[in-house]
Amino acid sequence: MDKHPVNHYKYCPRCAAKGIFNAHELAFKCNACGFEFYINASAAVAALIENDRGELLLARRGVNPHKGKLDLPGGFVDALESAEQAVMREIKEELDVEPDRIEYFGSFPNEYDFSGTIVYTVDLAFKCTVSNFSTLKYRDDIEGIVFIKPEKIDFGEVAFHSIKKIIQKFQNEQHNRK
Ligand SMILES: [Zn+2]
Incomplete structure (x- = not known):
């Protein structure tokens, strides 16, 4: 259908x-x-979190859509919540770490295939600085966490169009910094 x-x-x-x-x-x-x-775009947030080796944190999805594929931590913005609050909340809920600083990175539209219909989203990406990973764990809807050098990420493994675009922009900025 x-x-x-x-x-x-x-x-x-x-x-x-x-x-x-x-x-x-x-x-x-x-x-x-x-x-x-x-039907407007639903706001969602996505977090770019690097470790001190310059590797990007990616979560392997434990739920559909795209179960088993790589994703950035994040989720939908709740009603009456700011995007900044949402990204802080999602990181705490999903990973049990608290960013020291967040910085807006850009917005990326997406089509989210949910319960048999298309949900239009706009993914608001934030660069998040986390200095303490000692409490890092992940909740049930994530199968695992990986840290990968941005240039080594296989886009065939990445779940969503918008997340690929976020990572591409991040790669480009890192490349230009060198
Ligand atoms: Zn009516």
Whole structure:
């Protein structure tokens, strides 16, 4: 089945009448009660964390989509949360370490295949400085953690388009620094 949201938003979430979904605008309108909503990009965060050998921390995904592939630590921004709060929270939850400093790196759009439909996201990447890795562990939705020299990362192993783009930009910046 086509995973485009146009195929999945048919009924009004407020009154349950059949509605009209405009695929071009990604907009839903209910003619019965007037309820409207737009499918906007959901904000997510991704963390670039290096160790003192200049290797980048990557998490091997323990859940679908892309179970077994490499990903940057991160996740969705909660309602009423800032992106900065979200990246600090996700790193603490996923890895049990606390960054000393975070620095905004850029934003990268993505299509996230979740429960049979496409969720549009914008991944906000942050460079995160962690000086103390002694408490490092990982939670159940991660199979393992690896540290890899950025230039040695195999993009065939990386889960998402946006994460590849983040790592590419990071590689380029590192290359230009040398
Ligand atoms: Zn309605």
